[in-house]
Amino acid sequence: MASNCSKMFFIIALVAVLVIPSSLATEFVVGDDKGWGLDFDSQGWAAGKEFRVGDKLVFKYTPGVHNVLRVNGTEFQACEAAENAVPLVTGNDVITLATPGRKWYICGVARHCATRNMKLNITVLDQVASPTSAPGPNSAATGTSASSFYAWILLMLGIVAMMY
Numbered sequence: 001m002a003s004n005c006s007k008m009f010f011i012i013a014l015v016a017v018l019v020i021p022s023s024l025a026t027e028f029v030v031g032d033d034k035g036w037g038l039d040f041d042s043q044g045w046a047a048g049k050e051f052r053v054g055d056k057l058v059f060k061y062t063p064g065v066h067n068v069l070r071v072n073g074t075e076f077q078a079c080e081a082a083e084n085a086v087p088l089v090t091g092n093d094v095i096t097l098a099t100p101g102r103k104w105y106i107c108g109v110a111r112h113c114a115t116r117n118m119k120l121n122i123t124v125l126d127q128v129a130s131p132t133s134a135p136g137p138n139s140a141a142t143g144t145s146a147s148s149f150y151a152w153i154l155l156m157l158g159i160v161a162m163m164y
């Protein structure tokens with residue numbers, strides 16, 4: 001028969017399973033308190049930060065004054081996006097870093113990129129493996145996040161099972 005105690009553990013386990021994977025992702029506010037603005041110190045801001053798949057970049061600025069364009073390396077160097085590129089314009093633009101590799105962002109308003117350094121390039125790394133995830137025979141480098149997630153579920157289910 002389920003006691004109050006085991007019910008409590010079940011709830012704790014559920015919360016852990018739901019909360020822990022998302023807490024591994026980091027949200028980076030570009031420019032921190034200053035936000036995304038003129039004379040952006042790209043190198044300074046990015047220095048010492050580790051960007052990983054699943055993390056988010058938040059570009060904060062006054063709408064209409066700036067915008068955010070995702071560009072490639074060539075466009076970044078030239079400070080010019082493709083003709084059909086659609087800028088993010090809300091002033092609170094959230095970009096989820098979905099794939100590893102180099103990423104480039106510029107402001108497309110006036111000549112903010114070319115003359116006021118409104119450009120940001122980062123390198124996104126693979127998701128970090130959780131120390132609780134035991135590497136299984138089928139675990140690939142890209143599968144570490146999913147397997148640590150399932151390891152947590154198994155662990156929590158095990159705890160719940162022991163309570164009954």
Ligand SMILES: *[C@@H]1O[C@H](CO)[C@@H](O)[C@H](O)[C@H]1NC(C)=O
Binds near residue numbers: 072075
């Ligand atoms: C970047 O995008 C442009 C189109 O705007 C394309 O012509 C160019 O080949 C791309 N460069 C790279 C390195 O992907």
Ligand SMILES: *[C@@H]1O[C@H](CO)[C@@H](O)[C@H](O)[C@H]1NC(C)=O
Binds near residue numbers: 121
């Ligand atoms: C950003 O671009 C500069 C110059 O192109 C390069 O030296 C730097 O390594 C890049 N940074 C990242 C994080 O890719």
Ligand SMILES: [Cu+2]
Binds near residue numbers: 109113
């Ligand atoms: Cu701008």
